[in-house]
Amino acid sequence: MSVIESFLPPIIKTKETFGGESDLAAYFYHESLNQLLSEDDWLIVQSTYDPKYNLKYETLFTLTNGYMGTRGACEQGAVPEMPGTYLAGVFNKGDGPVRELVNLPHWHGISVFANRNALRYAEDASPLNAQTCEVIRFCRILDMKQGLLISESVYRDSAGHETAVGTCRFVSRHNVHRTGIRLFITPLNHEGVFGVESRIDGSAVNWRTNPKFRAKHYHLIAAEDADFEELYLEAVTKDEAVHIGYGAAIHGLSRLGQQAPLPTISHKFSNDGEQCAEYCEFRIGRGETVQLDKLVVIYQALELNGDCLRDAVHRNLERYRSEGWTRELRRHADRYAEMWKDADIRIAGGEDENRLIRFNLFHLMSTAYSGSPAVSIAAKGLHGEGYWGHVFWDTEIFMLPFFMYTFPDLAKSLLKYRYEKLDGARENARIAGYAGAKFPWQSAASGQEEIPPFSYDEHGAPQPLWMGKIEDHVTADIAYAVCQYVSVVDDPVFMLEYGLELLIETARFWQSRVEFHSERRQYVILNVIGPDEFHERVDNNAYTNAMAAHNLVQAADMLTDYQARFPAEVSRLLARLEWRPDDIAEWRKIAALMYIPRDEDRLLIEQFDGYFQKKDYQFTAFDPLGMPVYTGNPQLAELEQTQIIKQADTVMLLLLLRGLADPATVKANYEYYEKRTWHQSSLSMGMYALMAQRLGDTEKAYDLWLRTARTDLMDRHGNAGLGLHAAATGAVWQVLLFGFGGVQPDESSGILEIAPSLPRAWRSLAFTIKWRGYRLVIEAEPERLHITLPEIREGTFQVKIWGQLYAWRAEHSGERISVPNRREASVNG
Template identity: 30%
Template sequence: MLDLLQPTEAPGWVLAHEGYNVLTESAVESRFALGNGFLGMRAARSTSRGPTWVSWLGYIRWASWPRCYVAGLFDMPNTEPPVPALVPVADWSRVRLILDGEPLVSREGEMLRGLRRLDMRRGVLLSEWTHRTPAGITATGHELRLLSLADRAAGLQVQRVVLDRDGVDVRLEASFGLAGLGMEPIRLKNEVGTWRTEGTGKVVAMAGGAELRLEGASVPAERPFPLRWIWRWRSKAGQVAELARHVAVARSDRPAEDPTPHAEAALERGTNLGWRAVLRAHEAAWNDHWEDGGIDIDGDDDLERALRFAVYHLTSAANPDDDRVSIGARGLTGDAYFGHVFWDTETYLLPYYTAVWPEAARALLMYRYHMLPAARAKAELFGYRGALYPWESADTGEETTPETVLGPAGQPVEILTGKMEHHISADIAYAVWQYWRATGDDDFFRDAGVEILVETARFWASRAVAEADGGRHIRHVIGPDEYHEDVDDNAFTNVMARWNIARALDALDLLRKRWPDHAAALQDRIALDDGELDDWRDAVARIVTGLDPTTGLYEQFAGFHALKPLDVRDYVTHALPIDVVIGREQTQGSQVVKQADVVALIALLPEAFPGEGAAVNFRHYEPRCAHGSSLSAAMHARVAARLGDSEMALRYMRETASLDLDPDPNSAGGVRIAGLGGLWQAAILGIAGLNLAGETLELDPKLPPTWRRLSFKVRWRGRSVGLSITGDAVEATLIDGDEIDITVAGDTRTLQPRSPLHVSRSSAAFRGAVDVDA
């Protein structure tokens, strides 16, 4: 057993944290969190941490914040303002060890060793600890925990405990933490509990089974309460106690549907297999994902490890089998943002899933399709046509952004993002188009994608108002730069809106040609006529973009260049965000940018920056960005990489990686999964120059001089392709599927099965670029 509780030996696959610090404990629990897209679990210590319940004393900091989550399980807690939140379920991992009547807790006695390791290769959390009690008893434990990627309903905990002396009265308790659930219990039996959320009426069932063995012999358990097991014995020095606990979870979104049988069936599957077989199946599933999504870098071990960390959490967050849920801003790793879904998902996460795991990408986009009625309702509420997606979304598709919150002094602060940050509708349309171009998933395009494109285009056409100057303006918005609110003609918003409308027209033309019956039915159902389409074409021609044709520079929004210049470098040593340091009023009056705005537009729509346009705009906006969002640095890295400034790209990549990998990260509320998705983009869409939306699979590498090789796989229109990039060559292997054309640095070749293609180029061809510092 002990060998299975040891981590992967290959370097670069294991993150370790030793010791305990109340200031960093919650952050470690986020970083090392487990997930499989349906279930999420923070990496709280299972033994010796003591109980946790909700306290109103805000000045007391929890030493640990154990949390288990079920994707899509939202309810309305008793908060002000009322905001739907992801509901934590019972903590099933807690183990109490009581020695001669005294519980083993970390604050008493001496913790001689405490080590947690996240084995990303196997997708498991491993713990080791040695604790000496005040009475002088030394206990040593090893633990393995997982949420199965092979059976998403299942979790597993295996623990090994050894004492150093004879004659200790040992009591070991394994239980589900049922206090403070915020749900109404429906049924509690020995092996299963069922609860219902009070507001939304959703139902969750959790089933558990546990076995303890002493030196290999099974020990019967006392069962005083449901979902609780107690074992007692008298110790022998060196005697090994082995606990194996299986858990299974099921969710129902309708009160009339009982998920209990599904949880019980999943528990039976796991217990029948045995924990070793459950572990093997889980490891095999992770191995398959690493085969498809892994990234190897020869020449940069730190960023290779950071990218593995990114892929680990991206894989842990998605569930292709449930298209009624999406991925929140912190995944299933913490409580920040209440589990709400933002533009992060489509802009920062979808590229990874589209390129590596298109089944997951499709499910995430279908979530948005199912939420179209709510998006239409929001547009109508604001006086527009079409679909305006919510800035923050939960399980209904309704806007969940609070209108006001209480400031530090108790004063109400108005939140405008839900009312004005409209670019999310274009972001979703962009993800739809990119997914379809990359996958060729015509069924999705025909049955769902076109409707999203059309309804978001309809919104933008009604939002872009013709004025006396001959242009069509989009006023009173917030762009990605949230330091400046209620602005007019934000370049990112307007250019993305124009693109959205143009692609909707293209999509309708294609639908009419290939599926005329579907096109006619869609236009009839949503009352879309030729007169409205003419208005769309007018909008494409006349939407104001803020582009100065003389300089090639976009003005971030109308009046931005008239604001006071501010040298962001003067504030880099401050720990607090710049808007906090200089105040809201000065921030709004200055040319300081919160995060990639025009820079994000360069990344998403490079065709909007012909000639030197990308370099001109990047040179202008990069020094003005304060990076007040975890989304920002990765997008700057992607653009810097495309412009050939590998030094800047790597600096921004390392900055992004440090957000959740530093020893003392401020990630107690969960990992910043959008930043991790952006890190993947910087490497694959930036440095490798991958483009999946063209007529061929395209690659235009600009490898940093310090990288000897970058290797990864990608899926494109039903094919799986392995790519290996060096400074002067690209090798492509068609692993699965029919022959395709591949374009490397402008050179198009045919890639055939079982015949690797080697494309040589001079080193300068791959590294040559516009000098962004010129």
């Protein structure tokens, strides 16, 4: 059984007979839909309809261009459902517990009415959907190569009439304000009058399926059928008064294969309460197919520089109608093709890994947006309302590496988000009593902490949420990400304009956060939470202390370097920040004397003071999804008394700071903590996979990587319906490139090093990376590595391959070089 088949309905191409038509070997009845599809290993297929999986598939089939995201809810509606359309950066609090990403009006709704007179207004009128009809055939496909969601259902109504309804949806990467759906309707065993209603639905709420958190975050100030034969709806958020305008129009109604418009029996526009609708009726003969397009344009007023929102929507929609759905689809698909040239990773061998990889990378790369530094990637992407749509450290540590090596401009935009929120981080530090900038555990629009101060237990009693107050490692994580970006991209302009200030302000925070322990004669950091959130309010979490020390050293080193290289620019920055010249020496002193708890006899780094005195527990049982099974009381108060950890903590530290410990210490810590990790966070297994690979256990790494890659497809954590586990998608890439691909900068020389080591099932691993302005195309095999050299601009291009240094000059530009694996040869010899 393939990897995909183990957790999704099988990918089926069978011959089916519809209404006396000839047999058709395809996914869909409508051949026009089949013709749109990419190759099978670019497709995720849902071939059966089961309502209990509706919310999961809404997440899996989300389409986003980084500016907006729309969940994969069915156009004809479903029960249950949690449809969502979100614009990056549009938040509101209202009466809710926190400021959250706003679920805005839904644009995707299309109802089809079959074989009745005066359809929309008849008392017995009911649309074709899974609630009113028997679904005799169902298929939905996410085409990841082109960014399409293609769906088809064959409905049998109470009269026995069978109708095939197909759709193709996209959210444009070419023009981020445009979305669209092409609709196909075919009566298979009947004929008559059909109606289509296209809606913009302004009744959307957040947390539709959870009354405890349900909230509507906007008012409607316009819901109308305009003079231009198009719909217009305008919403304004309740707190910040952000105006969002929608325009929509039905276009291109015709019989399949015919250019002439199909005559309509009626064509109406309506404004019914919180929605506006366009409705048309037409006649279809048995076996005939009619198609039409729903064209939609969405803007928010803040980006228009004072231009009229209604006019901007209308002008774009007017151009869209003139250019047509097909042209926009092609331009959208072309943009994805360009992105996949750099992002695609190909495996030869194995089972169905290419599809797994593409699923994770499709959602990861689709969610980033370079059009505004005011937005980043939330922990749940633009795929749902989990974690309120907030940004966590997940972005910098788990997702950013993919963008640094693949789309460096997007990586820069993600870091600029943190710079844009620097004043909010300064305010966080001030409120907590510290200097510099303290970045929030959960970030939204302002950069201030967004996590509520309390949650409530099953008895309604308030329980403090300490993460927002003391999970301070996020500040060091952001500084770490800045340094990694500069190492990979070599962007001094970014450092001068943004990066140095981020490093200085985060270093100032740690300078004020540490305390000097007079007995140890070392600096300590008390009352924190590390990545493992099962243990709160601990002292000297090793991850936090070591990452803080790294932050201080890197700030000192970078500032010293840039002062020498760009004295005038840095002098102006330091004057603005009222920087003290003796800070550099103080930062270095604190870092050198930072306390890291250790058990030297066992070569172990203690996760925090007193961790080894906790009750020991080692996992020995696993559930069918490969998750560790804990047989004790899962309440936090109980877990805090044990050595069970939620996710990679000390092991994560040793991955990020490779020079912190020797190989024997790294191995000892991996073996100790791996047995005690519950992997209750999707951030965990990927990091253990990376460490297993680093220690030479490639098959263990492969197993953990597969589990990580299946996080959402298998719904490993039971909450895929609330949105994407975006950090896991980044971890999938990291294990492929940093693990099996062996890609990393040499710490001493800064030269790129590539040392692949592939799982036994794989014959090759092919990928593309960007390195300091160069683009490298690499294909790794067990015995050799093929590298297509970039255009070498001057001097030599150097890279280490399996430990050997190679240098090529300009005359080698564009050549495909094969390098033998001498390590493999020496082992086999």
